[in-house]
Amino acid sequence: MTIPAGIDLTVIWAAIIGFAIVAYVVLDGFDLGIGILFPFIPAGPDRDTAMNSIAPVWDGNETWLVLGGGGLLAAFPLAYAIILPALYVPLITMLLGLVLRGVAFEFRWRDAGHRAWWDRAFALGSTLATFMQGAALGGLLQGVRVVGRGYAGGAWDWFSGFSMLTGISLVLGYALLGACWLNWKTAGSLQRRAVAHARRFGVLLLAAIGAVSLATLGLDADYAARWLALPNVLFTAQVPIATVITTALFYRSLSRGHEVQPFFWALALFGLCIAGLGISIWPDVVPMRVTIWQAAAPLRSQVFMLIGAGVMVPIILAYTGWAYWVFRGKVDGAGYH
Template identity: 75%
Template structure:
């Protein structure tokens, strides 16, 4: 028998992965933006994401909308628990989007818009990381409602995950620029990618160790025997991918470092899945407890089966059309 709840969990998981992959690198470019030389370097970095940055956020809308439609109980609990970081994320994305457009149309205040672009990118990323950390550390629930306080999301662990995501997105941004640019800007991107790769590995280690102390479920999933024989594959694969990442940087490859960096993110998401599956709210609510009625899932799946391939197709087409490097003239 087909389990529609698992299918919908997979669809939402796919949307989240697609968002991290596609919006992560352009948020990362915003985070790194102050370190690029004013003028052509900043313009080139901006032009490398200009054709795709707004479309990348489609997956965020789909992920959040899918959570509301397919798992309404989870949405009703998570949103009140994370109002503050979610509002901060949305404001950051708004500031970032406005700055992206106005820096070209208002050159007299370009420095102001550049700062807004960086600040919006940092706030949006940091808020996403805090939300993830707050979800992992646990949400207070009574019955079917959120019962925690306004500041429950704020903790040393959630701040750590916030900075961890900032480092990760910055790494993706540096690798993207290595792939899409040339000359001095590309060399600068390679330097930053090398430094950020080590920083991300340290962050992954710290967050992983801290996560084990949050819930007994996490500890048992990762370290109990014989399950540890399977879960040990993830840290071993992380070390192997890190080696391949740095080898591709040393060999001055263009695209490979970006995809190896994505592989690191993929391993982190696999680790997240090992920790929380099959819960939609870790150690609190399973996907089946939070799921919408069967008929609602069937109805929404019909729409998703039409729209998701269309979104994938136009996204792939836009990346194909704007393939290749961006020159200092701003063209691909």
């Protein structure tokens, strides 16, 4: 097999996995956020509408998480083999949370007598899954113990003040995305309530981003060097500046009564966070331990999958876009459920 000089398939695969993670956060973030907001939405038509606004799309959104996991196994098997045991507790808890919330979509309609119970399961599952995603990221960033080709730490190594902070931050972030989604897709009392939530969670998220950023710099001299040393700092300093500007634009668009734009400004905030994350860890796949090249699958695996991804990802994006288009516009009270 000959690959043109200058093309590094490992970097391409890192970009594809990165893309899957971005797609996951963009797509599943808001629907998990609606679960997080569920206790703040009164039972009855408003809850039904909130649920209906995501019922046709949540399954597709969650598939990006499967691609993230499956793609990591396929493209960086060593990273998959180290990270998943290291984050055993948060990941298993996340999966159980996703089970609870996933079945609630159908079950709450099948059993009016226990609807309040399934609504609680939806809220608990969504919040737990989100918190554990954030905590897992924190646990990974603070460094995991690796000996040879395996994880060598304990079950609770991930648990720290930092991982609690990243967990809470992600809950705030997804709640913001959920509120912005409801502002876009619903009307009346639910929309008004969503705007109020969006205002609240916007500030909270900005504070959380600041706290996580500072705490990350304190985790390891390596992280600090990537952000603060010259000449990097000329480039990296743009990220916090852009974050503040984006937040301002988010609030301006919210107060002007825009329905769609705040959602995209909130997504832009997430985009900046992920860019910041990239600056912190590049070119590692297990931060401070294993680089993407050390973890990469052999060339034959990379090429075979690249053909599949190259053909399928554009097709997937096309029909996913079509599915969103079918359910465009405001969800009415009756819903399409």
